[in-house]
Amino acid sequence: MKAVVFADTRSVEVRDVPDAVIEEPDDVVVRITSSAICGTDLHMYDGRTGATPGLVLGHEPLGVVQQVGPSVETVRTGDRVVIPTHVYCGVCVNCARGLSAACLRVRPGSFGAAYGYAGMGPYRGAQAELLRVPFADANCVKVPGEPGDELEDDLVLLADAFVTGWHATELAQVSAGATVAVFGAGAIGLLAAYSALLKGAAEVYVVDRVTERLDKAGEIGAVPVDLRRGDPVEQIRELRRAVGPEPGEEAMRGVQVGIDAVGFQARDRLEPDVENPTQVIGDLARLINPAGHLGIAGVFAEKDLHPAPQGHADGRLTVPWATLFSKGVSVRFGRTHDRRYTVLLRDLVLSGRARPSVVVTHHGRLEDAPELFAAFDRRADGVVKAVLRP
Ligand SMILES: NC(=O)c1ccc[n+]([C@@H]2O[C@H](COP(=O)([O-])OP(=O)(O)OC[C@H]3O[C@@H](n4cnc5c(N)ncnc54)[C@H](O)[C@@H]3O)[C@@H](O)[C@H]2O)c1
Numbered sequence: 001m002k003a004v005v006f007a008d009t010r011s012v013e014v015r016d017v018p019d020a021v022i023e024e025p026d027d028v029v030v031r032i033t034s035s036a037i038c039g040t041d042l043h044m045y046d047g048r049t050g051a052t053p054g055l056v057l058g059h060e061p062l063g064v065v066q067q068v069g070p071s072v073e074t075v076r077t078g079d080r081v082v083i084p085t086h087v088y089c090g091v092c093v094n095c096a097r098g099l100s101a102a103c104l105r106v107r108p109g110s111f112g113a114a115y116g117y118a119g120m121g122p123y124r125g126a127q128a129e130l131l132r133v134p135f136a137d138a139n140c141v142k143v144p145g146e147p148g149d150e151l152e153d154d155l156v157l158l159a160d161a162f163v164t165g166w167h168a169t170e171l172a173q174v175s176a177g178a179t180v181a182v183f184g185a186g187a188i189g190l191l192a193a194y195s196a197l198l199k200g201a202a203e204v205y206v207v208d209r210v211t212e213r214l215d216k217a218g219e220i221g222a223v224p225v226d227l228r229r230g231d232p233v234e235q236i237r238e239l240r241r242a243v244g245p246e247p248g249e250e251a252m253r254g255v256q257v258g259i260d261a262v263g264f265q266a267r268d269r270l271e272p273d274v275e276n277p278t279q280v281i282g283d284l285a286r287l288i289n290p291a292g293h294l295g296i297a298g299v300f301a302e303k304d305l306h307p308a309p310q311g312h313a314d315g316r317l318t319v320p321w322a323t324l325f326s327k328g329v330s331v332r333f334g335r336t337h338d339r340r341y342t343v344l345l346r347d348l349v350l351s352g353r354a355r356p357s358v359v360v361t362h363h364g365r366l367e368d369a370p371e372l373f374a375a376f377d378r379r380a381d382g383v384v385k386a387v388l389r390p
């Protein structure tokens with residue numbers, strides 16, 4: 001089968017690799033119809049998180065079940081399925097509590113696993129013609145319709161981007177009426193803003209420096225904040241002045257909720273060619289209101305081969321802890337417990353209440369991956385979210 005593999009820093013290739021096959025009785029093999037490229041793939045593409053050359057990339061698949069192992073009970077050949085990024089068993093103590101990204105049975109001696117992901121288990125990636133799905137009864141989420149129908153792009157985003165955007169709003173406890181600032185207008189930040197609006201947030205600001213991405217933020221009903229125009233904290237405080245707060249509430253001129261949808265490869269605001277992994281947490285600590293909530297969905301890597309000046313090879317950072325303590329801010333982190341939200345968000349899509357595909361800007365064949373990765377990595381040519389159709 002053909003697959004997108006990591007070849008070297010800033011180089012992916014489409015290669016022939018052995019077909020995905022049934023290895024365990026509870027596996028299925030899925031023929032992929034759509035497979036999205038994610039900002040997480042770029043951390044590997046940039047040579048940062050220790051991907052091994054030859055690694056098949058991709059963790060955002062939608063497809064049709066082609067082959068079913070003998071002990072699979074609920075999935076049949078021909079089922080159209082979306083496969084959540086984080087592989088999980090469905091029955092360990094963490095899975096039973098809905099903490100699927102911390103499954104205890106998918107990575108011996110550790111916890112949590114994902115497809116096509118350096119350091120996250122042995123599972124081959126989904127930017128390929130075929131994907132082996134372990135623990136198939138747990139990991140296949142059935143969706144109606146036919147491959148290539150009008151919901152193809154909405155459904156593929158249920159594998160990761162929409163659920164992670166939603167997860168960010170859960171981490172940050174977004175409620176109706178909330179004021180929200182999202183840093184990063186990639187697919188994750190945009191879909192976090194979109195999720196916040198679905199939940200009834202009153203004001204949602206989205207911070208970035210890329211014109212097409214800021215335009216998308218406006219398109220979904222958020223207020224774009226352009227880093228190129230100066231300190232985003234001051235810009236949001238100024239915008240908030242127009243709508244509130246009431247006299248006597250000036251200390252609340254920030255936001256109640258902050259979301260980091262950038263991660264450790266954040267750019268320095270004053271020197272955007274240089275990374276600064278503490279830029280976003282620093283800005284959010286200044287912006288957040290007393291007793292506010294922060295949700296950190298951007299990835300922070302425990303292994304960074306080329307850390308930025310403020311960074312460290314093991315991911316240690318110096319952050320304004322005292323400011324967060326003094327304000328009484330709650331900070332919650334982490335990978336998406338996808339399976340908690342996949343069905344809920346699938347049904348929002350099927351009912352027509354959500355159209356996450358608003359963030360999809362590009363399509364290609366597997367062969368187009370090298371070009372799409374290069375443009376996405378430069379955040380150029382309007383690429384926000386690209387979907388490969390093998
Ligand atoms: N928690 C999870 O389970 C999970 C799942 C998927 C993705 N992620 C992570 O979420 C992050 C975003 O993913 P994406 O696909 O949207 O990536 P992306 O690279 O397309 O988006 C990141 C955006 O951040 C912007 N940015 C950079 N520095 C900034 C700064 N200082 N302030 C504001 N914006 C800044 C960039 O211009 C870019 O538009 C990545 O770190 C990715 O690995 C986490």
Ligand SMILES: [Zn+2]
Nearest residue numbers: 038040060160
């Ligand atoms: Zn992803």
Ligand SMILES: [Zn+2]
Nearest residue numbers: 089092095103
């Ligand atoms: Zn488990």
